[in-house]
Amino acid sequence: MSYASRKLAEEKVFKDPVHRYIHIRDQIIWDLIGTKEFQRLRRIKQLGTTYLVFHGAEHSRFNHSLGVYEIVRRIIDDTFKGRPEWDESERIVVLCAALLHDLGHGPFSHAFEKVFGTDHEQFTQAILTGETEVNAVLRKAGEDFPQKVADVIAKTYPDKLVVSLISSQIDADRMDYLQRDAYFTGVSYGHFDMERILRVMRPREDQVVFKYSGMHAVEDYIMSRYQMYWQVYFHPVSRSAEVILTKILQRAKELNGTGYQFKREPDHFKSFFCHEETLEDYIALDESIMFTYFQEWMKEEDFILADLCDRFVNRKLFQYINFDPAKEYRKLSELEQLFKKAGINPEYYLVVDSSSDLPYDFYRPGEEEERLPIHLLMPNNDLRELSRSSDVVDAISGKRRTDHKLYFPEDVLTEDGKKKTLKKQILSVLRGE
Structure with missing residues (x-):
């Protein structure tokens, strides 16, 4: 028997709050879970800085990766x-891809990528094909x-x-992270009828399709995703923490470039x-x-770095x-000048952050971020794009929503001091008074 088809002598299970149990029957999956690269995901939060808003959001990418594996296992072993x-010969490759799809995520992934220009998907592929324990298992x-x-x-x-x-x-x-993130944040938005969706899934040559009778379960999934993005993933307080985190890394990078002597040298970051x-280097972080x-x-001794770190560690976030930014660029320019006069560095303490999402889209050939639409399998065996049958989905199809926030340290602006009048002026501009 080949290694790829080898089964465990006895099935292993992980107790899981979302799927009840994660079932491991294949030797290769069990061996991959035991690698140091996969175990590292226990030390990477699934939701980054969101735990500073929703205190239960301490779950890891390890939890999520097992959940994605379990959903795919159920689809191919039960539904398909x-x-x-x-x-059936694709079974092991898709199970491994499901388990390992987030392997390359770094710590606080999005902020880290923004400052250092890394790409977690490229690092995932590098871990799979490089000199790693994961690669050694896969090569068997x-x-x-x-x-x-x-x-x-890819x-x-x-x-x-x-x-x-x-x-x-x-x-x-998506089906795992919506439910898992809803569970750990304590919100109700991310819940949908996954059992029904799995029952109506059908394989086609290029993609999964869904029986028309299950359309309302798919609608529910789309709306759950929409709500989770705006109520949880783009929460403005979580974004405040991410802004501060990004500025910490940016400041450390800038100081390192000037030859600043750190009391604690950033050895893990220098490369x-x-x-x-x-x-x-990447796996070590x-x-x-x-x-x-x-x-x-x-x-x-650098005030900015010390202050930003204190804010992040002790949750003293920006207001x-x-x-x-398109309509208020003059206001931003005025604020930057006022911040400088007040002795507050606007590069680190006056930050515009934007979040954008497209909840569902149909196929638009040649456009950026082409997306395959969700297709319904009609009773006559024809396929129909989801928004043509669903008024709910049609109402949000192709509509990108963007939210802009301006972040600043209100506590500094309300402190007494020599520049109290100037700080009052800044607050007045910020509040549009």
Whole structure:
């Protein structure tokens, strides 16, 4: 029996708050979970800074990755099994891709990528194909097997149905994180009838489709996603924490470039500062290491770095106002000048942050971020794009919503001092008085 088809002597299970149990039957999946690169995901939060708003959001990318694996396992072992459109030989590659799809996420992934220009999907592929424990396990299934899994992540794998299970407008990744994030944040928005969706899924040559009778469950999923993005993922307080986190890394990078002597040298970051990071450097970073630096940097002589770290560690976040950069650029310029006069560095203490989402879109050939639409399988076996049958989905299709906020340290502006009058003037401008 080949390694790829080898089963465990006894099924292993993980107790899970979302799916009840995660079932492990394949030796390769069990071995991948035991690698150091996969175990590292225990030390990467799924929702980054969101725990500073929703205190229960302490779950990790390890939890989520197991959940995505379990959903895909259920789809191919229960829903697709025996259907002629599903190629059973793709089973192990899609299970591995589901389990490992987030392997390359760094600590506080989005802020980290913004400052250092890294790409978590590229690092995922590098971990799969590089000199890693994960690669050693995958190669037992064939020398070309690591590249096959990497191709699924890169969306270049020949079997588009396999890709759509991991990455599409309704995939296992989204179905897990919506439910998992809703559970751990304590909100109700992310819940939808996944059991019904799994029952009405059907394999087709290029993607998963859904029986027309299950349309309302799909509608519910789309609206759940829409609500989660605006109530949780784009929460303005969480974004305040991410702004501060981004500015900490930016300040450390700037100081390093000037030759500043840190009390706690940023050894783990130096290769990132000069864009010479290795795969080993990347894998060595996790959020516990980041917090160690932040706590040490609270004692630095550089006021900005020390203050920002204190704000992040002890949750002294920036305030915010609604702000339209296209219409209020003169106001921003005025505020920047006032901040400088008050001795407050606007580069670090006056920050515009924008969030944007497109909840559902149909296929627009040639446009940026082309998206395959969700198709319904009609009773006559024809396919129909979802928004043509659903008034609910049609109402939000192709409509991008964007939110802009201007972040600033209100506590500094309300402190007494020599520049009290100037600070009052700044607050007056910010409040539109």
